[in-house]
Amino acid sequence: MSVAVKLEDVHKSFGAVEVLKGVSFEVAPGEVVAIIGRSGSGKSTALRCINRLEKVQSGVIEVCERQVNDAKLDLRALRQDVGIVFQSYNLFPHLTIAENIMLAPRRVKHITRAAGRALALEKLAQVGLEEKIDAYPEQLSGGQQQRVAIARSLAMSPRVMLFDEVTSALDPHLTGEVLRVMETLAKGGMTMIVVTHEMGFARRAADRVIYMHMGTVWESGSADILTNPQTPELQDFLANEL
Amino acid sequence: MPTGFNLNYLIYLFQGMGWTVLLSLLAFVFGGLGGFLVMLARISRIEAVRRIANVYIQVVQGVPLLIILFIVYFGLGILGVSMPPLVAAGLALMIYCSAFLGEIWRGSVEAVPRTQTEAAECLALTRWQVLRDVVLPQAIRIATPPTVGFLVQVLKSTSLVSVIGFVELTRAAQVINNTIFQPFAIFGIAGVMYFALCYPLSLWSRILERKLNVGRR
Numbered sequence: 001m002s003v004a005v006k007l008e009d010v011h012k013s014f015g016a017v018e019v020l021k022g023v024s025f026e027v028a029p030g031e032v033v034a035i036i037g038r039s040g041s042g043k044s045t046a047l048r049c050i051n052r053l054e055k056v057q058s059g060v061i062e063v064c065e066r067q068v069n070d071a072k073l074d075l076r077a078l079r080q081d082v083g084i085v086f087q088s089y090n091l092f093p094h095l096t097i098a099e100n101i102m103l104a105p106r107r108v109k110h111i112t113r114a115a116g117r118a119l120a121l122e123k124l125a126q127v128g129l130e131e132k133i134d135a136y137p138e139q140l141s142g143g144q145q146q147r148v149a150i151a152r153s154l155a156m157s158p159r160v161m162l163f164d165e166v167t168s169a170l171d172p173h174l175t176g177e178v179l180r181v182m183e184t185l186a187k188g189g190m191t192m193i194v195v196t197h198e199m200g201f202a203r204r205a206a207d208r209v210i211y212m213h214m215g216t217v218w219e220s221g222s223a224d225i226l227t228n229p230q231t232p233e234l235q236d237f238l239a240n241e242l
Numbered sequence: 243m244p245t246g247f248n249l250n251y252l253i254y255l256f257q258g259m260g261w262t263v264l265l266s267l268l269a270f271v272f273g274g275l276g277g278f279l280v281m282l283a284r285i286s287r288i289e290a291v292r293r294i295a296n297v298y299i300q301v302v303q304g305v306p307l308l309i310i311l312f313i314v315y316f317g318l319g320i321l322g323v324s325m326p327p328l329v330a331a332g333l334a335l336m337i338y339c340s341a342f343l344g345e346i347w348r349g350s351v352e353a354v355p356r357t358q359t360e361a362a363e364c365l366a367l368t369r370w371q372v373l374r375d376v377v378l379p380q381a382i383r384i385a386t387p388p389t390v391g392f393l394v395q396v397l398k399s400t401s402l403v404s405v406i407g408f409v410e411l412t413r414a415a416q417v418i419n420n421t422i423f424q425p426f427a428i429f430g431i432a433g434v435m436y437f438a439l440c441y442p443l444s445l446w447s448r449i450l451e452r453k454l455n456v457g458r459r
Contacts, residue, residue: 051364079366090361094379103375104365156365 010059021215034202037212083153084162091137123151143174258414268332273339280344302341331403350385390447
């Protein structure tokens with residue numbers, strides 16, 4: 001697999017509003033890509049197209065050698081390969097942390113309850129929350145819930161992880177604990193596409209930064225573009241971000 | 243001259259009460275099963291199925307239970323499908339309950355945040371698994387108070403089946419009153435019996451409501 005994720009001239013409209021106006025980029029296996037940009041620049045939409053939470057009007061999206069924009073796509077197979085973490089955590093409130101994590105592996109991969117619990121424990125260790133295994137989501141802080149959401153996604157052994165502004169609902173302290181988990185994951189070789197407003201994270205963890213503006217990839221490159229932006233739009237964006 | 247109220251009449255009333263309970267159970271169980279199917283049809287991906295279910299709900303909700311009862315018992319009787327009053331009453335109550343319960347439950351399912359479904363689908367669960375493991379357990383919490391409230395209504399509505407000759411609690415009281423003519427005593431006792439059935443349900447509903455509100459925080 002030479003390319004984990006590839007977007008080529010992707011167009012997406014909500015009604016009359018064109019949100020993505022020809023987006024193209026590639027992500028290599030093991031690469032960590034940060035997508036930055038203003039609200040409304042299309043960055044979250046682009047991310048959601050990758051695991052077909054949104055259908056696109058035209059263009060090519062290839063994920064782990066699958067054509068996402070193909071009517072014959074095996075959607076569930078795609079979603080086993082691609083994990084996603086949302087801004088609002090979206091843990092299942094009626095299930096314990098262990099049950100949240102093992103639900104999909106048990107249903108989709110048919111592992112036993114005992115194996116599911118062991119898997120939950122292993123993934124919780126990865127995010128530093130083993131002691132919360134029998135708690136309910138509402139008993140956890142936002143940062144802890146988000147780390148559980150990451151663990152839940154990892155339990156399906158995805159090949160690509162998508163992060164959709166996962167720290168935007170958290171205060172700086174809780175943001176830090178979530179970002180540390182993500183940085184560890186990045187160092188472990190996970191392919192990650194991270195839509196974020198955390199420039200510090202992009203600088204530290206991203207192999208590549210994509211700046212989206214008005215539905216297109218406006219500027220991209222190594223994290224250096226954050227200190228040395230080429231376009232006036234990115235300069236302007238970074239000046240306002242700090 | 244009519245004689246006074248005696249133990250035999252009380253036993254007769256309790257027998258009627260037994261039929262009221264049985265009719266209510268029939269309505270709850272079969273109406274519940276039917277209501278579940280109606281709910282599934284209302285959230286179906288196929289538009290035609292959703293529409294048919296909607297027409298069913300609108301029609302049943304717009305027609306009095308009494309008319310449904312007459313159609314099932316007398317209407318089908320003329321068509322040659324004669325059935326015992328118990329079956330006719332059970333069928334009419336099922337038709338009636340499944341429409342109302344189906345609509346209550348559809349609302350409850352749709353009250354579960356869309357993001358829950360999205361998160362579950364992103365974990366590669368099938369549509370049915372998403373419904374069973376993620377949406378329904380949360381929808382049940384939302385649905386319980388209105389469902390119990392509706393069941394109280396249904397229990398009282400079973401008195402209508404007396405019109406097709408079914409001797410449940412109301413009809414039993416009427417029969418006794420026709421003999422001894424003590425309306426206050428007879429219908430008073432019948433009222434107390436209905437209350438004894440409905441009040442625990444109402445109480446249970448209120449307890450559930452309080453419990454669920456605490457759970458939601």
